[in-house]
Amino acid sequence: TLPHPLRDGSSVVPLGALTLPGGSRPVAVLRHRSVEAHPADTDGTGGGLWSVGTDSSGGNDAAGTPYVPPAVYWHALRPRDAQGSAALRKLTDTRAEELFDEVANAVARHLKAFRAVEEYTGPSSREMSQEAVARVLPEVSDVRLLAGVTALVRNAVDRAVAVAQYLEPPAPAQPVTPRNTARTRGMFFDHEPEHGDDTTLRAATAWGAEKMRGSWYGGGHRWTAIRQILAVNHVLGGEPAFGPATPSKVPFTPVDGWQRDEYTVPGEGTTWTTLLDKLPELAYRAASEATSAEHRAGLLVLLEAFAAGPLADPAGTVRRVELVEPLDTANPGRNGRPEAVHRMGQVLRKGSRTVVVLADHGRNSRDDAARWLALDHDPTGAFGPVPGFTLDREHVYRQGIARDRLTRLTALVREKGPAPWRPEAAEAFHTATGIGPLQATALLSAAVEEPGAEALTLLGTKTRAFETAQGRLDALPRDERHTVLRALLPADPAELWSTGPDVRAAAEAWREHLGSLVRVPEELDLDLSGATAASVDLLLNAGARGWLAHGTPVPDGSTRPALLRVGGRGTISNALTALRTLAYTLPYGHPLRAHLPVGLAALRSRLTDPALVLDLGLDWTDSGVSLGTAIRAAHGLPESGGAEADGMVRAGSALLLAPGYGDSERLLIRPAGLAGPDDPAFGLVEGIVSEHRTGDFLALRALLGPEADA
Incomplete structure (x- = not known):
């Protein structure tokens, strides 16, 4: 019997006496999902004998048992190794001491071998301990029972080591080595x-x-x-x-x-x-x-x-x-992948x-x-x-700044503060280039994307107007824009405080690198809010600038030109929006209107490149199924396989399937394989992909169709 509640004040569910091989009958109780065994005929002050979790692996007290069933099934448990159980019941103190010593020696041998090499590949401590138990107890033949005995002996060894370490006199104090040094925390x-x-x-x-x-995670x-x-x-x-x-x-x-x-x-x-x-x-x-x-x-x-x-x-x-x-790749790591x-x-x-x-x-x-x-x-x-x-x-x-020149500039800024803003410099740059007063101000100020109210007051502009000007500048070809910005810094930085930025050099750089660029004049004050500045500039200069030119080659191992996989999400729809916006907002008869059909023809010409493959972000159907499954079914392709040497599956002349996330497949579009705006591929994709994912694909159809010509 046991008192209720137990001496520790906890309430448990009594299960009764548990009859074990050999006649032992500990009292079993259920504490939450664990079965505890207590000595029979005790007042409970001595604690339990053991405890195992049910409906789980059970932990060290049930080692060798993959699954410990709930207590309601324990009546069906039977000895796994009758001979081994009998030997354990007759275990003498002498054999128990021998068992303890052999396992302790096995643990010590493993630790010594592990520390002796950089990368240990020998048997584990558990394996060596189990071999020691098998030598001392040859009567135990069932590997599950052997694993259980090993875990109990190993637990006793670990406890003995912990007690010895606790009783060991403290070592003499060693000089404290600073932890916060470059050797521990980095240069x-x-x-x-x-x-x-x-x-x-x-x-x-x-x-x-x-x-x-x-990585911008964490606080501080x-x-x-x-x-x-x-x-x-x-x-x-x-x-x-x-x-x-x-x-x-x-x-x-x-x-x-x-x-x-x-x-x-x-x-x-x-x-x-x-x-x-x-x-x-x-x-x-x-x-x-x-x-x-x-x-x-x-x-x-x-x-x-x-x-x-x-x-x-x-x-x-x-x-x-x-x-x-x-x-x-021949020796994968723990997760099955080769380790770097x-x-x-x-x-x-x-x-x-x-x-x-x-x-x-x-x-x-x-x-x-x-x-x-x-x-x-x-x-x-x-x-x-x-x-x-x-x-x-x-x-x-290749574009640096001499160290003495840079050091001189930083010293001047620390000594004198910033160079004064000169509105006349922005006006001179606009006069020399025709860029527009607002864009000249934004360029020469070198302001960040969202300048504060104090900066806007200094520059004499409003937030919305400045944002628009910044957007126009950001749409310029990146390398050419930075060439102009570099030219603003005089050879002698001190001139920034005396005469201002080098407007003449910057204007020459503009005329050389950006002078031929066709742009919407700032004075037209058109409402181009529906289109991005980059797509507007692209359309007006499509014959001279690359469109969908940067991507990843997809080689197939042959001498043929590789396909070029280009991320086109947003690019196609932006081009169509720019075309429509300019067509609706440019005044009738304005010279810029003549560039619209030229730009459209250049875009269409790029789409006829047989090597161009567009990734428009098409992965899943509107019902959440991999798009590859639906495309394969529609084209009578097998459910899996069929990839060619470049790793892609052809579904007709215009659709390709590439590996996606997990087992899914991503749909790629080869515009040159489309038979115009009425190609069945448009209807197939539109019918199975949600509307918010097909914007670029349908914009592609519009660019190929007569609507764009109008």
Whole structure:
């Protein structure tokens, strides 16, 4: 019997006496979903004998039993190993002590072997313990019972070790080693300049949609960008990294004179490398009176960090590149996928050349290679291969600013404050280029996307008008726009305070790079709110500018030209909207109207390219089924398989199925295979895909049809 409630004050459900092999009859009670066994004829003060959870694996007290049924089924339990059970009931103190010692020795041997090598591949501690139990108790033949006994003995060993450690006299006090050092937290871990945090720098360095990218999770400030820039400049200048040590298990084979630093640079945070092409523009913005005090302070911190090493003026000696490293597909990891080696923060050197791994760029589409973002500094500009990697997506930085020029500008801003705003400079730039007064003001102010009220008052403009002007500037070809911005910074930065920006050089750059661009004059004051500025400019210049030109080649292993997979979601519908908006808003007889049929013809010509394949975001039917299933059924294709050498399934001449998320398939469109606006493919897709997903596909039909000509 047991008292109710128990001595600990808890209430349990009595189950009765549990008759076990050998005649033992502990009292069983149900506590929540666990069965507890207590000694018979006790007052409950001594606690329970054991406890196992039901409707589960049961834990260590039921090791060897994959599933412990609810107590209502326990009457059907039978001994699994009669001989083994009998041996356990007759276990003497001597054999129990031998059992304990053998398991303890097995645990010690495993620990010693594990610590002796970098990567242990031998038997586990549990396996070695179970072998020891089998040697001491050969009568136990059932592996499940053997596993259960092993777990109980191992539990006793662990408890004995814990008691011994508790009773062991404390070790003499050791000198305290500082935990917050560069070796543990990374290079420049304590560098936290005011307004130099990632959030401020992201806003201060943005040019429209061109922003620093990265992980913005969590609260509070983070300084990952500024710390990594300082660290990279440090190692590119020839100094060794001094962050955490490179993990000893990460392989590296010195080949052809290459060496690896013993320590690492910070390898996480924001992607700031795109700023290396924009340092003169950022310097000009830092000196602009239209820049807020907070953003100016952040820009000065950033520019001074770049000026501390070779990154300020790459001049063709620094490149951004992806290092592609094959994975060991023959030995998959625990999750069944090949595991990548941790490379972030590593510094590789050969002579004066230095390669720094900055970020993990994931894996390739076949999941058999890892991709790492790296900066490669070669003072000769020759670059070359990196042993162990293939190289992809190379970009050489050529637009920097001399370090002494940059240092002079930051010193002037700190000494004098921002250069005064000069409205006459904006007017002169408009007169020289015809850009329009508002756009000239927005360009020369170098203001951020959403300037404050103080900046708008300084510039003499309103929020909505300034946003429109900024949108027009953002629609300009990116490289050409930055060329004009760079030209605004005088060779001697001090001239910003005496004579203002270099309007003459900027106007010459505009005429050279953007002078032939056809644009809607600012003075027309048309309501183009339904169309994006980029799509309007594209339509008016479609014959001279690329449309749907940037994508991913899809090779098939042959010598034929590869298909080009282009993301067209939003692009097709924006082009149609721009065509309609200009047709409705341009005054009758205006010279710009003559560009509309020319632009439409250029768009249609691009759509006839047999290599062009559009990804319009078509994955699922309106009922939530993979679109590939419906397309296969409509074209009489098998439910799976059928992919050609390029990995895609053809469903007629215009529709292709590519692997999507999981087992789904994504529908791609090959416009050259469509038989005009009445092609059955339009009706098929429109009938099974929800309306909010077919906008671009139906816009494609409109561009091909007579409606666009009207």
